[in-house]
Amino acid sequence: xxxxxxxxxxxxxxxxxxxxxxxxxxxxxxxxxxxxxxxxxxxxxxxxxxxxxxxxxxxxxxxxxxxxxxxxxxxxxxxxxxxxxxxxxxxxxxxxxxxxxxxxxxxxxxxxxxxxxxxxxxxxxxxxxxxxxxxxxxxxxxxxxxxxxxxxxxxxxxxxxxxxxxxxxxxxxxxxxxxxxxxxxxxxxxxxxxxxxxxxxxxxxxxxxxxxxxxxxxxxxxxxxxxxxxxxxxxxxx
Numbered sequence: 198x199x200x201x202x203x204x205x206x207x208x209x210x211x212x213x214x215x216x217x218x219x220x221x222x223x224x225x226x227x228x229x230x231x232x233x234x235x236x237x238x239x240x241x242x243x244x245x246x247x248x249x250x251x252x253x254x255x256x257x258x259x260x261x262x263x264x265x266x267x268x269x270x271x272x273x274x275x276x277x278x279x280x281x282x283x284x285x286x287x288x289x290x291x292x293x294x295x296x297x298x299x300x301x302x303x304x305x306x307x308x309x310x311x312x313x314x315x316x317x318x319x320x321x322x323x324x325x326x327x328x329x330x331x332x333x334x335x336x337x338x339x340x341x342x343x344x345x346x347x348x349x350x351x352x353x354x355x356x357x358x359x360x361x362x363x364x365x366x367x368x369x370x371x372x373x374x375x376x377x378x379x380x381x382x383x384x385x386x387x388x389x390x391x392x393x394x395x396x397x398x399x400x401x402x403x404x405x406x407x408x409x410x411x412x413x414x415x416x417x418x419x420x421x422x423x424x425x426x427x428x429x430x431x432x433x434x435x
Contacts, residue, residue, distance in 0.1 A: 207356060208241020208349045209234070215348070219341065222417040229338050233345040236324070240349020243320060244312045244357075262293035313378050314354065315391040321347030322398035329403040340408045351377075 216233040219225050225233060266289035270282050277285065310316055325343030328334040334342070354377040380388050411417075 204241050204245070204353050204356060205238065208352050209238045211352050212237020212241070212345055212349055215345070218421065222420050224411065224417055225338065225341055229341065232338075233341055236342055237345040237349035237352075240317070240321075240346040240351075241353045243317065243346075243350050244353045259294065262290045262298075265293045266290040310381075310384050310387045310391065312354070313381075313388075313391075314351070315379060315388065315395060317347055317350035317354070319391060319394050319398065320350070322395065322402055326398060326402055336403050337408055337411055339403055340405065 212234050215237065216225070216230050219233070220230040266286045269289040270286050273285060274282060321343040323343075324346050325339045328342050329336065329339035358377050
């Protein structure tokens with residue numbers, strides 16, 4: 198499969214190009230552009246959350262552990278002494294970083310249910326719902342956020358599938374088909390749960406009709422034809 202740097206760089210480039218396209222078309226604003234690039238890049242790392250020794254899971258749990266520890270301190274800051282807060286901070290960090298991390302890595306199997314298309318669909322739809330209903334983002338921004346996260350994850354899965362082909366003799370490696378998958382018989386009950394969750398998220402998702410009409414509107418895309426090349430190149434081509 199592709200390594201961490203490959204996933205990171207390709208996801209960043211893909212999300213950057215796509216974000217610039219919709220930004221130039223006027224479909225997202227400045228902050229939306231930055232969010233889409235970031236979410237597409239993060240999405241390119243998400244499928245490896247089930248790998249015990251992957252860089253994304255280590256970085257992710259380190260960040261979550263710090264946030265959890267600081268949240269505990271902020272919650273109890275007016276009730277505990279300075280020494281007690283220090284102990285609480287260390288205990289909270291150690292609990293998340295070692296106890297929860299240990300449980301998570303023992304419950305997950307690399308290239309298992311997490312490393313699949315329906316799981317990434319849940320994350321994308323979940324982010325769309327969270328952005329729209331909780332963070333009060335606009336309808337179009339919420340859908341773009343979810344789509345970029347999902348698309349970044351698809352780039353990751355596609356890279357893993359491409360790396361499963363031995364190009365020297367055009368043979369498939371043993372890992373072929375284990376990356377971009379929709380179902381596995383051995384995890385059939387887990388996949389049943391995933392598809393039930395997808396159905397629920399689609400039902401409660403923000404209205405997609407208005408967003409789809411916005412994408413189909415030719416006016417924003419017509420803006421891409423204006424200034425697509427530097428002026429010096431346009432003058433030369435004339």
